[in-house]
Amino acid sequence: MSSKGGRRSPLVADKRYGKEPPKPKAAAPKRTPAKRRRKRSSWPVRLVTGTVGYLSRTLWAISWRVGFVVASVLALATLYFYAQLQPLGAYVDARTKGSVTLLDRDGQVYAWRGETFGGQIDAASVSPYLKNAVVATEDKRFYGHLGISPRGIAGAIRINLAEGRGPLEGNGGSTITQQVAKLLCLGVAYDPSVWKSEGDYEDDCRRGGVWRKIKEVPFALALEAKFSKDEILTLYLNRAYLGAGARGFEAAAQRYFGKSANSVDPAEAAMLAGLLKAPTRYAPTANLKRSQDRAAVVLGLMHDQDYLTDKEYNQAMAQPARLSKAAAARAGGYFADWVMESGPAFLTSDTTEDVIIQTTLDQRIQKSAEEALAQIFSNRLKAGSKAQAAIVVMSADGAVRAMVGGRDAQANGAFNRATQAKRQTGSTFKPFVYAAALDMGWNLNTIVEDAPLTIHVPGSGDWSPKNYERDYRGPITLTQALAHSVNTATVRVSEAVGRDAVRGVANNFGFEADLAEGPALALGVSETTLLEMTGAYAGILNGGTSVRPYGMLELRLRGEDTALAGQEGGLGERVISEEAARELTYMMHQVIESGTGRRARLEGRQAAGKTGTTQAARDAWFIGFTADYVTGVWMGYDDNTPLTGVTGGGLPAEIWHEVMVRVEDGLPARPLPMANPVDYPAEPVYETYAPGAPATGRGQGRPRPSNPEGFLVDLLGAILRGGN
Structure with a gap:
């Protein structure tokens, strides 16, 4: 816009509104904080929130x-x-006591005692x-x-x-x-x-x-x-207890499977790991099926966590772990306990070292004894019967080959009736009466009278022994007297040779207990153990030399070659002459062939033995031998309850027979070292000599008769009655 006369015209706003433009409104005054209006909560809410805040802080x-x-x-x-x-x-092996590993006669492991540590294993190599x-x-x-x-x-x-x-x-x-x-x-x-x-x-x-x-x-x-x-896992693998005395997985693998923990397969590994839950309950030696079921659970866990392939899992389930031959047999529990007790305590039960003991046990014979006993008891005893039995098998030198201390053949630490139970011997004692007589010069055909007999016992009065069959045979040979277990004839022999002589022979053959003083000594009223009795009979088999039964051959520390202890036992001193032993063997052979022990007869093999039944049938025995082994069997109740219908010639003889059939299986038949009866004259015992106490009746003396007529009468009577 131009100006006139050089003056600028005043600026004039456009008249857009048609009137004066509106004046701007004055700004509202700012509200100060003091003037702000607060929105206050109710007092209960303020109380709760304040309390919570305080408590939180x-x-x-x-x-x-x-x-x-x-x-x-x-x-x-x-x-x-x-x-x-x-x-x-x-920390790998912190046991305060060691272990004992027992080997049989062939050097094979058959038992363990104490806590076994098999040696250190490592988590990296297991x-x-x-x-x-x-x-x-x-x-x-x-x-x-x-x-x-x-x-x-x-x-x-x-x-x-x-x-x-x-x-x-x-x-x-x-x-x-x-x-x-x-x-x-x-x-x-x-x-x-x-x-x-x-x-x-x-x-x-x-x-x-x-x-x-x-x-x-x-x-x-x-x-x-x-x-x-x-x-840490290595410590666990070495220290965990896994049942049956095994400390650590190496010991457990050796005990259950006969191999190292470094080489177990999935099924065996699962069984071992399953023991950790309850070692005693799941130990495969206690219940294999239960242990296998537990292992199946472990295999499932391993499979679920991808430690096993499908193939490995299925194979392990189809072929569960099984015990080694030695672990499955669990042979010789009673035998092992006896060896442990007979050895020095500081090297057995209280040892702080790991000990190896080689023993005389024969696992084949042990199994035979256990099977024979189980068969007779299962087939011949009533269900629920609590009758017990014990068996000992030994060689003629006293080396014990098998031992069963009760019907529970697998028991460890149980009462051993073969070594701990002292029982009356009954007629199994009679061979020692005849042994004394034979050693004095009597012979197997010597004639003694079977007739009523009364002996006065000072302080007790008259005593009259009775025969089991309640009858009398008259003059009979010593062989017949023993074969038929004639009480009166045996007492006559005992009184004639003297009780001291009988006790001396019995003690020298291995009887450690005090023997009875009275005339009932001859009938086996004294007590002893089955082990001692069997050892005494071994002395008859070996020709009259005493033996001390033994089970340990050698004791050494693990890893050492030098033995710390050796055999303690075996052959001792001669007790009776070899000739007397041969005669006695023949007499005992007749017990089985024609006497009270006929149920023990072995087909095609010579055997000798003697039955025994104590008063009221509280004990029943049969002890006998072949040319190879001596075996003793005892049967009875632990509380001395009388047996019903059982004598030594019954179930004990049958058990003996079943044991020996198995023991002799595969062995050549060898003849017994016994005398021939035709070589011995029939010499009657006529005069009466009763040391200490007179006896009525004939037949108690060794000297030749002074009355020839009486001698002829007795000899004729013996011949008419079948005497040899």
């Missing part, structure tokens, strides 16, 4: 302080335990199947935690509560590391002055409770800090 203040204290205590406790821990090697089985069964998160598993503990508490137990009773949710802490007893060493036995010490280590669980935590953390995972 207080709880947080307390929590972090308590947490700090707990963490500090835990760290200090862990550091304390860490400082106490020793190198790995100190069978991977075993390593994986243990992890899958006991702690599947083992390689991922720091020694404790809160998830596992929570799960265990939930299971315990659901099953009506306390939160820490039953399942503990322990990791493998915590279980190692328990096995190490939280670092507390065994002290005999504190615990009565190692068993009490371990019971205390295994006991549960809140305080024990709390202490396990820092110890487990210390273990994790001190050792690697594989080292």
